[in-house]
Amino acid sequence: MTYSLIAKDPETGAIGLIVASRFFACGARVPCVGARSAVASQAFSNPVWGTEGLRRLEAGESAQDVLDDLVRRDEGRAARQAHLMDASGGFAAYTGADCVDWAGHRIGQSHSVAGNMLTGPDVVDATFETYDAETALPFPERLMAAMEAGERAGGDKRGKQAAGIVIHQGQSHAWLDMRVDDHADPLAELRRLYDVASERYLHFAQAMPSEQNFSGNPDRTALEAAIARAEAQRQAEGRESRSFASDPA
Known part of the structure; x- marks a missing residue:
């Protein structure tokens, strides 16, 4: 039903999970991401693989140990697929024998x-190798470029419907969490949402409180100045806003 990518940004330590599928709201079903680790539970997905798996990974268990235990206990294991990244940056993956062809996985050092x-x-190969190659892109764009390459290579054989991206920057709460639940071109729509997020939201996200800085940066002056600079640059480059937001009548 799905293909997905888990990666850790070597520059910032951010953890990202991006998914696309011909399945409604895959961005709600597949990703479980935390401050230090991530789980993608897919195929005939078991949501507990995500919730329990993430809890154990965040507590320090290895990806392979957690995955082995989940597989062992689940009588539906043959129809499951998952890949995991633990708090030490280690990966593990499993594709059950009854997953619908083509089904498989690929593990690297960072994704x-x-x-x-x-x-x-x-x-899988195009997604994996494009992420490996696009080192100059900002982390969210690198994730999206990889998935777009996978789509160009064929993607979900049933077509397109949904996509989602979740990025955590060392916190239990997400820095970015966007979903496209039902759309004819979900990865393109996800990229549009990212462009809209870049106008204001990502500036706000940088000022959000964290466990290390409980109050964050509540100074609106600096925030509005950063947004104004980004807006001026966008206009200078001749790029129109891609937002569908409306102003008061």
Whole structure:
């Protein structure tokens, strides 16, 4: 039903999970991301693999140990697929024997990709290798570029419907969490949402409180100045806002 990518940004330590599928609201079903680790539970997904798995990974268990235990206990294991990243940056992946072809996964040093009901292995390979190659892109754009490459390689063999991206920057709460639940071109719509987020939201997110800085930066002057600079740059480059927001009548 799905292909997804988990990665850790070597520059910032941010953790990202991005997913696309011909399945409604995959961005709500598949990702479980925390301050230090992540789980993607997919195929005939078991949500407890995500919730329990993330809790144990955040507590320091290894990805392989957690995954082995989840697989062992689940009588539906043959229809499950998951990949995990633990708090030490280690990865593990599992594709059950009954996952619908094509189904498989690929693990690297800094990222992993898994998918099922795909047109073929090229989808996983293109996603994996594009993420590896696009080191100059900002982390969210690098994740999106990788998934777009997987889509060009064939993607979900049933078509397109939904996508989602979750990024944590060392906190239990997300820095960015966006979903497209039902759309003819969900990855393109996810990129539009990211462009809109860049106008104001991402500036606000940088000022959000954290566990280390409980009050964050509540100074609106600095925030509005950063937003104004970004707006001036966008206008100078001739880029129109992609937001659908409306002003008061």
